[in-house]
Ligand code: BYC
């Protein structure tokens with residue numbers, strides 16, 4: 001399973017044995033690189049960045065660190081090791097051997113899942129392309145670029161599947177991955193959150209905390225797929241995803257710590273004084289949290305979804321950690337509690353578990369999201385500040401599903417359109433909040449120094465010191 005780096009496209013799938021596929025991917029490669037030059041990290045083509053590159057997919061040492069110019073990063077195709085005798089773990093085909101080829105009748109559903117997954121990866125790179133200009137430290141800049149090259153590789157992962165298993169339609173879909181663009185009015189990205197802006201580093205940390213975490217749950221569900229090449233691809237992608245969420249969690253924690261240190265030093269919780277001191281007040285952090293959490297909740301789809309039921313029944317997309325769940329893995333008789341609006345309040349009601357699979361995955365995401373919030377709150381309490389960050393109720397600010405047409409407060413009360421309009425600035429970032437946060441975004445590029453609004457990380461990358469030269473700028 002070692003990765004062949006002598007090839008133009010590094011891979012562990014014996015690409016050289018399939019000339020047609022190799023040629024097709026090699027002809028997509030220049031289009032990808034053109035896209036990276038045009039819509040990848042702005043002004044960063046010639047920087048030397050201390051990046052990790054996968055050298056093997058085994059758990060004991062898949063990463064290799066060294067300086068790389070991003071356009072020279074070795075994007076390639078890496079699948080987790082094939083498990084001999086793997087069987088499908090759920091749905092109608094439970095117990096049958098996992099598919100090594102696309103089952104004909106599920107071809108379009110499977111292609112759609114792969115395209116939706118793939119589309120998010122370059123979208124996030126496009127969303128983050130301007131952030132380098134305002135990095136709070138070299139350490140953060142390096143992490144941004146690390147995530148960007150890995151999201152680029154995740155696109156490669158899905159494009160490989162499209163080329164290898166979906167013939168001409170797959171090649172066309174691969175082209176379109178580079179033609180849709182985040183926020184493009186004519187050809188937007190597929191899912192809502194990936195057309196939002198990531199205009200500054202607070203939004204970026206929230207995005208990597210919440211939206212990359214949707215990635216974790218979706219990839220984990222696809223890693224259960226009966227279509228073995230998809231499962232193996234997603235298994236390896238998940239190992240990279242952990243770092244993205246780490247950047248989000250520690251990023252927000254450092255922002256919160258810095259704010260609380262300043263509040264303690266000034267002995268104040270007055271927003272204006274806190275802002276004048278060059279840090280982000282906690283209520284503003286809460287509003288950004290509210291926004292990124294709610295748009296990320298939408299990414300799980302409708303509460304009741306026949307798509308999700310079909311994906312499960314036909315063995316295409318499983319549940320989070322499917323094989324560890326103790327039930328019949330078919331769900332034909334089971335129920336699952338779902339939150340729905342009813343007579344002016346939000347109630348929990350049992351629904352067929354098969355139809356509620358999106359909601360079930362959202363439940364797991366919510367519980368996981370809460371764990372980081374608890375850690376941020378401990379950091380606040382340790383500094384003697386009386387404030388708690390909270391996740392809004394799941395109906396808040398939703399555009400997909402049963403809450404899409406009503407307004408719900410963060411506390412979970414259904415409110416009128418008027419009440420929503422009056423209070424929306426308390427609940428979601430206003431233009432003024434964005435303006436304030438953007439006013440703090442001044443680049444800090446001396447090794448070891450941090451911007452005014454964020455604390456230092458507790459350690460460097462790969463055992464290096466915090467003041468390591470993580471990015472060397474082209475002179
Ligand atoms: N925006 O039955 P439903 C990541 C559509 S993130 C717009 O609930 P389903 C990453 C839906 O397409 C992980 N449209 O749908 C993170 C459907 O359309 P049609 C990305 C939406 O299929 C950070 C209709 O509404 N991976 O990797 O059960 C950085 C009915 O809905 C949205 C995946 O998403 C939305 N938010 O659920 C980089 C995995 N939600 O049929 C990367 C693959 C729903 O009416 N995707 N719709 O035309 C899926 O599994 C499913 O497509 C979804 C939607 C869970 C997204």
Ligand code: FE
Nearest residue numbers: 121151154215
């Ligand atoms: Fe990704």
Ligand code: FE
Nearest residue numbers: 212215241244
């Ligand atoms: Fe990610």
